[in-house]
Amino acid sequence: MRVWYFSEMAYHPAWEQGLKRGSLRVVLPNNNFDPKVGHGLLDRYLDEFALCDEVGLDIMVNEHHSTATCLTVSVPMALAIIARETKRARLLSLGTPIANRPDPVRVAEEMAWLDVLSGGRLEMGLVKGAPYEIAPANSNPANLMRRYWEAHDLILKAMSTTDGPFNWEGEFFHYRNVNIWPRPYQQPTPPVWMTGLSVETGRMAAERGHVVGTLLSLSAAGPMFEAYRKRAQELGWTAGPDRFAYAAVVGVGATREEGLRRANLAADYVRTSPVVAEAFTNPPGYNSLSANVAMLKAGNKRGGFVRDRHGSPVEQTTASIEQLIESGTCFAGTPDDVYDQIKALSDSVGGFGNLLMFGQGGFLDHKDTVANITLFAKEVMPRLRELNPEPRRAAAAE
């Protein structure tokens, strides 16, 4: 198993105000952000990413917009810095919300540039993006996936075409001379990742052989990975654990109490993340027809996607650390506890080869974050390498 550390680089000093207003996203005015405090936080978060390289963890960066939960507005911008500060870690962009980007060729250029800069260490996530990302981007949610797939196809063609320029006149994007410079270090493209929660996403990813990731809820992971394996089998290949990624909050300590305390602080990410003004939580067309019908029927009783082992919704905003461990949202305790929890969850969903480790969140401070990363790398990581070991990678083009 590979472990990819990440932090949303939150601006937690504004959380209290956001909770009071009922939204940490879209409508929380940025006068709740102090640029001087933000300057210190960004600097600190980037130091924590750099530490991961020293201790042998890989690195993941994501982005959100118009929110106090995540200051990263551009994955390539953050990864460009991290690429220069690290030597060994693979760098996972998870990812670029390509249906919200007006210019897919620009995405291809930036990803290729990052791959060249990092000497072929890039892993490239092309993601749908969360529902509340629609408003800041003002992208049409009713044809989001049609646009996603056109952007996806164009980006991969732009990265892998070496005898361009080529022409592209699609439903959404028009170019007459696509010929990106530089081209990527890894040929034909860096490994591609997708994210999702549904069986449908599992199938679609399998048809392309992409890595598929899901987060925070074991009840979504199982069926999605199973659908992927089944589709791969139908297409004549066997999907190993390296095709699957699972994201969870991780808190490890010398004692169980210390590990739980760290996870509990970092888990405020889970508790604040869904606090969004109602109108932005389900834009038209974002969710499937059946999901929408179910939501209307349930009225106010509907729950989020975090579910316990019996499939019942867990109230994310108030969940205890024990409930979050139970739902597979957090791994927490001593190194032994954490290893056992990861192994049990991995076994229960047929095995995943990538753990996306929310190793920092919200009020977990620098000292605790450093201790969390260091202890995890020393005591848990070596054992995880033996669990669902990755197949030998083809050497990057040299």
Place this chain on the structure above:
Amino acid sequence: MTKMISLAGTTLELVERGRGRSLLFLHPGEGLAPERPWFDLLSRKFQVIAPSHPGYGNSPLIDGSGSVDDVAYLYLDLAAELKLHNAVLVGTCFGGWIAAEMMVRSTARFSHLVLVDPLGIKIGGRDERDIADIHALPRAEYLRLAWADPAKGEIDFTQLSDSELAAIVHAREAFALYGWKPYMHNPRLKRWLHRIDRPTLLLWGAEDRIVTTAYGEGWRQAIPGALLKVIPNAGHFPHWEQPELFVERVSAFIDNTGE
């Protein structure tokens, strides 16, 4: 009666009721709702032809796309197919936008145009919003802006069947598809409204806060000779909220203007 019509390589669901002068009715963004009293009342005076816009009801989207231009051409084809002559064209809300797009292309089959709280044009400056952002509002707030009496707009979704809920979900999706960006308007439409050479009535709900009467005044100035009349105690959907008054105003306009 409800029927499906094949034309222009697609299909269209429409309901037709009543006798007399033909009236092509283009429904608002929320959908047709022929079970509400307006439809019966209107069909006592006119032969009402009311299609479900592509993406609504059982009418499929045209090529999966959400172009108001396509819908305008489709309805001009429909008017030809039905051999409409001296017909009345009525469009409400989103349907008003479609009706205006049709009439700047061709007024040949129509004698009168009635636009009821229409969307579709840009009046204010680039940092002003003419049309309330319904996708940024909680439902209760939306009802407060769209209805003079918000209680009349309430729907208890938990009491509806799966197919009724599916229709609501589809309508919401289609409305977004047509009008997400630019938001519920065509920046080039106002420029050509002078081509509408038929008597035009703008009917406006006095309490409409999705698009206000000030926006209606912008429409009035852009269409030669247009009249703007306000319906009291009505919001964005006067035909639902004040159906008798609505039908009365439309009939009086047809009786008193044109040929």
